[in-house]
Amino acid sequence: MTDTNQTDAVPGRAITTPRSGKASATIYDIAALAGVNPSTVSRALSKPGRVSAKTQQKILDAAEELNYQVNIFARALPTGRTQTVGLIVSDITNPAFFDIIRGAETAAASRDYTLMLAESTESAEHEMTAAKRMLATVDGLILASPRLANEEIQELAAKKPIVLINRRVDGVASIVADTETGVAEAVRHLAAQGHTSISYVAGPERSWMSARRWESIKARCDWHGMKLSQVASGMPTVEGGRRAAAVVKDGEATAVFCYNDLMAIGLMRELQGAGVSIPEQLSIMGFDNIFGSDFTTPPLSTIKSPLHELGVTALSRLLEFIVPGDQAGVVESSAGTAAGAGTTAPGAVGQAGAEAGGAAVAALSTELVLRGSTGAARPA
Amino acid sequence: MTDTNQTDAVPGRAITTPRSGKASATIYDIAALAGVNPSTVSRALSKPGRVSAKTQQKILDAAEELNYQVNIFARALPTGRTQTVGLIVSDITNPAFFDIIRGAETAAASRDYTLMLAESTESAEHEMTAAKRMLATVDGLILASPRLANEEIQELAAKKPIVLINRRVDGVASIVADTETGVAEAVRHLAAQGHTSISYVAGPERSWMSARRWESIKARCDWHGMKLSQVASGMPTVEGGRRAAAVVKDGEATAVFCYNDLMAIGLMRELQGAGVSIPEQLSIMGFDNIFGSDFTTPPLSTIKSPLHELGVTALSRLLEFIVPGDQAGVVESSAGTAAGAGTTAPGAVGQAGAEAGGAAVAALSTELVLRGSTGAARPA
DNA sequence: CAAGTTTTGGCAACCGGTTGACAAACTTTC
DNA sequence: GAAAGTTTGTCAACCGGTTGCCAAAACTTG
Known part of the structure; x- marks a missing residue:
């Protein structure tokens, strides 16, 4: 050899x-x-x-x-059809996107479409650049947790079919995981454990989902008569979570929700490093249930997002626009995209799942995953 | 609202x-x-x-x-140039690929190329399908840890420029992380800790890198006069690692290398579940240093791969074929791809870094990251 | 200022498909 | 068996660039 x-x-x-x-x-x-x-x-x-x-x-x-x-170029020239769709995520290294990407990729491949991937590195500007570049090449575009302004998204949507994941913009199709169900479970659980004061470590300011999670939690806390405060927002990364540790430690909350698991992990590890024991002194709850969230000690309690389904559904929906007649992927349904409509009405929360009881809706709902990072409230 | x-x-x-x-x-x-x-x-x-x-x-x-x-299609029609390159990874959800993907993506974007991503889901057949599909659209292709046979890769390489990551095939350009340096450090460390019998949990049989890692470890174990045995191979996933737990537990080795961090994590958690304490009763060492490998308890000791650089370098090299004159990305160098030449000569190991001491080589070398999963050998 | 050389711009063919218009061929109907 | 209707295949234009070839224009040089 x-x-x-x-x-x-x-x-x-x-x-x-x-x-x-x-x-x-x-x-x-x-x-x-x-x-x-x-x-x-x-x-x-x-x-x-x-x-x-x-x-x-x-x-x-x-x-x-x-x-x-x-020769797809020869075909694309007169028709404009490229058999290619784009997916832009805000951060490729965020495990939450893995499953979205994979979902979209496999769904695309199974329909003989090719997926182009780009990331915006959490910057609206980069995102626009990537989107513009892709727009020339793809039949449609999926924007996962975009950081762009509504108007920018609408502008893009005017040119090619666009589907949003975890973001809602007037007049643009979107697939949103229904946060309510999971949050309701989670807050109920914390209430049962004796927590009365809760805090939320927010994600990036431009994150629509971060605001939405906040609203859901707020609604449920109000319902249970619990106090809720928000900690200044930060990057949706492990480092971002670490940064929030000081503020959280000084706060009075006995339980804290983090915008996502990455932040929750960072927060937990930083606090542990400072001698705070989790969950005895503080309960921590993440969002998404990403790869690795069960590796920590204690393993992270989190509100699981249907990431893979989000990717699959977004792609199917996109293809619906592109190839109107096509019904190959039965996975998705328009009802699924309607889940989680009213962002402010707490009364609607419990019913969301019930009123449109289709399989697609169920697939896009969130769910509490109870692990070790949450427990009984420490005595006040 | x-x-x-x-x-x-x-x-x-x-x-x-x-x-x-x-x-x-x-x-x-x-x-x-x-x-x-x-x-x-x-x-x-x-x-x-x-x-x-x-x-x-x-x-x-x-x-x-x-x-x-x-209109890139109009341009592509007569010229064949598409300003697009493809990247095929074996598993999108494997965090080891995150950084490779990101490296390639950013390098591509900075040179005004667009990246197309596909995964083979660890199947040679899927890989071929994806490659064939992409070949029609891209100017060149990067195959990261491909599962294809050498001949199949050569066949692809005959059609479009191809660069391999962590795989070497005659006549095809490749970027390979130099396992020797990291392995040498790791084995030396284990020897110093009193280990004399080591085991290797191999990855997929078609994985060139798994074989290569085995050879490097073997060479160094021979050098130190340590015993090395191989445990049947499995999927390079957390689950794959779990499956290997039984055999490892019954073995006599006091330290085990796993093909990658995913397997190491799976193995560790399964063993811990069975009451084995790490590292007191068994030392575990992974490869790659993926996201999350420091979340475990104990955090995983591992041999870090220059994943990001692998992606960047592969892309630059590919573009060198596509746009021969272009020298924009100075990051990579041909020397880098030569690192880790002799796969069997143990004598060469220590020198690999020294003889071609360029920055590029350094960037592609591996490195021991010592954390908590390795320690002193248990008394025999 | 003429002859020679170098620039610069235009023409037209070509890349490989798609598609509207139309005619030829085939069916159906009376 | 002719008229009417339906299929099926052909022609030719077109998508939007690229590029070899050539001639006109501009610049050198003696």
Whole structure:
């Protein structure tokens, strides 16, 4: 092995020159082989039923023989269709997006669409750049937790179909996980454990979801007659959570919700480092149930988001706009996107699931995952 | 807010119809505005120096005014260039790929290339499908830890430029993290802690990197006169690690290397569940230093991979093939790809870093991260 | 100032599909 | 068997750039 395994220390020498010309077959080649006109080939390959079964077969055989593959650029030129959709996430390294990405990717692949991925690194500006760049190439775009302003999103939506994940903007399709159910469970649990004063460590200011989670918690705390305060917002990262530790420690709350698991983990570890024992002295609750949230000691209690479903559903919804007739992916349903409508009416909370009891809705609801980071309130 | 914030419970009603026709400007529009021929516009925009400064300016102004954007499909049709590169990873949800993906994504974006992402879900077949699909669309492809056979990779490489990450195949460019340095440190550390019998929990059989890690460990164990055994391979996931627990527990080894952190975490948690205390009764060492590997109790000792750099370097190298003249990203260097040449010669290990002491090499070397999961050997 | 050289811009073909219009071929109907 | 209707295939234009070739224009040089 040692001598055949050439290293490429001498760059470009051992490396086989890529891109051997070998142009692939075109519809003209097929046409010649099948003895028909190129346009007939085009129709046979795209418009089903437009050509007779006999010629259809001849053409298919010829295509097979030449192992033809459409040139998507040639197709895209006149039609604008690219068989590609974009997904922009705010932070690729945030595990919460893994499952969204995977969900979207597999859903796309199964429908013969390709996924383009970009990240905005939590910056509205980067996000706009990425979106603009993608817009030229894709048939539609999914924006997961975008940081853009409403108007910017509407502007994008005017050009190509857009589906939002965990964000709601007038006139733009969106898939939102229903926070209410999970939050209701969580607050009920904390109330039962004797907590009366709660705090919320918010995420980025431009995060719609952070505001929404706050509202849900507020509504439920009011319901239970508990006190709720908000800690200054920060980056939705482990580091962001750490930064919030000082304020939380000095506060009077005995339980704290963090905007997401990353922050919850950061907060917990920072506090533990400062000698606070979790959950004895403070209960911590995250959101999302990301990879690794059960690795900590104590493992994190969290409100699980249907991340994978969010990705799958967003993609299906997007494809609905792009290919109106298509119904392949039955997973999603318009009802699912309606979950969690009223953001301020606490009365609606408990009913959200009930009134539109479809499988899709259930899939997009959140759920309390009780682990070790929450417990009984410390005596006041 | 409540009444203006329309939900899309009635699908397609509140949603603004996307894709308003508004076709964007073409070079013909520019040509008309600037009073020149379309071909001149094309040249002004791509071939620098081919047109006079005066017309160049006129054209640029006109383009600006119409806020022109090339139609990449029209461009791709005659040239084949798409300004897009592909990245295929074996598992999107494996945190080890996060940083690789991000590295590649940012490097691509900074050079005005767009990244397409796909995953193979650890299956050679899926990988081939994804690769084939992408090949039609991209200028080049990065395969991170591919599961494909060498011949299949060579076959792909014959069509478009390909760069491999953590895999070496004759005649194909590759970027490989130098396992030796980290492994040498790690084994030396374990030896110093009194361990004499070590075990390796291997990853997937088709994983080149798993074999490579095994060889590095073997070489160093031989050097230190330690016993090394291999535990049957499994999926490179937390679950895969759990599955290996039984065999490891019954073995005589006092320290175990796992193919990656995911497996190490799974193994550790499963063993702990069975009452084994880490590191008192068994030392566990992972590979990669993924997100979350420090969340566990005890935090995982691991051999850190330069994941981000791997992504950046792979992309730069790929672009070198695609745009031969281009030298924008100085980050990478051909020397970097040569690191870790001899896979079997133990003597070479210590020297690898020394003999080619460039910054690029350093960036791609691995490094021991000592945390709590490793400690002194239990008395035999 | 003429001859030679270098720039610069225009023409037209081409990349590989799609699609509207139309005619030829085939069916159906009376 | 002719008229009317329906399929099916062909023609040709088009999507929006790129590029080889050539001639006109501009610049050198003697």
